[in-house]
Amino acid sequence: MENKKDEKILDKGPFYHGTKADLKIGDLLSAGFNSNYRSEVIMNHIYFTALENGAGLAAALAEGHGHDRIYIVEPTGIFENDPNVTDKKFPGNPTRSFRSTEPLKIMGELKDWIRLSDEELQNWKEGIAKLRENPDAEIIN
Known part of the structure; x- marks a missing residue:
């Protein structure tokens, strides 16, 4: 795979996407839905990671009432490093996002992964709430 700058992506996966949606093998996840972090923002991208725990965090924070799920996904086109974490917080993409x-x-679906403790999840939710309260906080879309 190549990224948008025609640089080789070194990470070959496997890749994961965390959500509460009930999906089936062969379904496609697409951009164009509300952000889990700022519900008023329609996302131009679909996000994924090569880390099971990163996908588990995304599933735990996802909107909805379903169960936390981690899906094994395959990109159908070009992809790039997630600038929300790689450019702002973790240069070099150690989060593999x-x-x-x-x-x-x-x-496929990953059935067993290390889930967040109630305290860890609460800390993340409080951080997301602060992000929502800050109109200057930017999500690179």
């Missing part, structure tokens, strides 16, 4: 304007194909 990516985004694409092209859909992700569901290849």
